[in-house]
Amino acid sequence: MINYQYDGTFPGFLSAVFEVWDRDRFPARIVPPEVAPGLFEETLEVKTADDHADRVWKGIAKAGGKQLCQRFMHVFLSRAPEAEDLMLFILKQLFDSKKNIAGDLSVEAVLKFTQLERKVLREVHRLYMFLRFEQTADGIWFAPVSPKYDVLPMTLNHFKSRFSDQAWLIYDTVRKYGYYYDIKVVEEITIDNPAFEKETGSLPTEAQSEDEQQWQEMWRSYFKHIAIRERANPRLQRQFMPKRFWKHLTEKR
Amino acid sequence: MHSAPFTQPLAPRLLFTAMDKLEKLKILASAAKYDVSCATSGSQRENTGGLGSAVSAGICHSFADDGRCISLLKVLFTNHCIYDCAYCANRRNNDIPRAAFTPEELVDITINFYRRNYIEGLFLSSGVMRNPDYTMARLTKVIKDLRLVHRFNGYIHLKAIPGADDALIREAGLYADRMSVNIEIPSEENLKYLAPEKDYGSVLHPMHLINETQQEYLPVRRYSKPAPKFVPAGQSTQLIIGATPDSDNQVLRLASNLYNENRLKRVYYSGYIHTNTSDSRLPALVAPPLKRENRLYQADWLMRFYEFKVDEIVDDAHPDLDLELDPKLAYALRHPELFPVDIQQADLHTLLRVPGIGPKSARLILSARRYGHVSSYLLKKMGVVMKRARFFITCRALAGRKAPDYQPDHLRMMFLDKSARKLTPDAVQLKLF
Structure with a gap:
């Protein structure tokens, strides 16, 4: 068994896939950097090469369609320990047997692959749901997020089209990077000395626009009054809106 | 857009109106909370400049303390009303x-909530002030301003006011994504008893009108994409459950008619909450009939996603749903002759009738079958609830007694026992000793 160790990025993973077929040495495993190799296993460190990654990406698109490429990216983002094995398994069928088994749910690996993808896509949707903007004193709309998977880039098109006429900044407080949209383009940024609270991302009052508090108060009050007291059901509430999101929610902070 | 916080002190008058708005919001949100609908699906509105977009799958933004989703700013325009229902x-x-x-206030709140990603859009309803025409015109002004002046592309759900002029409703439909008229009481004689100023004719008329107008607009949309949309997300209605002695048979039959004839997207069921305690015409319920409401929704789902006909769920012999069994399981127990179903052979319609198999897993089974045998292990992995399904299916490696082998009563008790155990953990302990 040979371990192909990549640098933890998606292009790195694709480069490792390239190496596996280039060296044509099976059985192989692709492992992320944090995995320590077993005692009697050979480990090869894979350098990330954009042209290699590109060729694999195009290869997948050619054999299985563009949508399949997307699916690999989604499953990769799950960061599940078994994700690389599942992807390699499906790629082997795709490249060697020229068979796209990604739709065959009777294969257990494909079923797991599909379930991982679903988890990631659900997290994307939850960002659509639970992200909250606050307006800063200089008029920028700021939203801190901390998704379970690194899916912030996948949400940009949604927020860009929905809030196309307001400058916004969405920041992942766990992975410490974010995106800023200036009404024209979206660009990646990092903030070294953030003015907001590091974990929850809440802004101090003096950094907020003058009527921000008033609107937050309105929303909290609406949230309270729209509930029917006779039907109170905190369990159901937590089930739909898990507690890990509460620190960013205006109505639950 | 905003001046720096220190340069411009707040004018006292501004503070006063802000307070006022908050007070109004409290009153008019509380007044709107009994309207169940919150759906934001079924409309795709692209951002064409301005603010917002509507996503066809719909997005919920929060969940209130009662566990219901909040996706729209659900308020009444006013809770003044000329009627006495x-x-x-x-x-x-x-x-x-x-x-x-x-x-202006309503537009302001909607836009400010929307910009903070609190909501998907506006759900605007109202008590009737002066007369239906006046009310409808006021509501339309709000959403017309949102769309035309503020270029708002978010989701808008608007109530059609029964009795309003046809032209007003036809105009409103051009700016709304969804419209609804609430029937509230599931039979006409009871409606007349509780709301003498209303009758079914006045409620059903706007529904027909919206449905007909939608059909007029559809063919044009097929040829020209920029052609105006009319209520693209369809219409819905709501029925109050438990305020009147109407049976589930009546309720579901009415719902089924609405789905088939008026092409409604949703019928909502709302368990009656005893708010007007002084009125002796209404039953003094201690708690809303949540269980019955839940069973009605399950039955509603069977009609919309499981290809069930209303006669298969309730009839004159069984006018009410079994509160202790979900309606699909109850159906299966009434029809042992249909089971067991062969997983390898059965068509979609038949698979959908198996308790424990939903529309998703039924389709997964169909697609997996093309590649080979579907084992019981795989069924479980697909999300089939085997606890239930195993009595109603045959597939390799799944031995054991099937539903038709049991006496129907025995089987019912078996499933009941399970749900009862789930409800009262004490029961389990008692059994141990």
């Missing part, structure tokens, strides 16, 4: 605080 908290004779928004 017994079941309504906002009836004329109730002594409650009243308020009314101005269109």
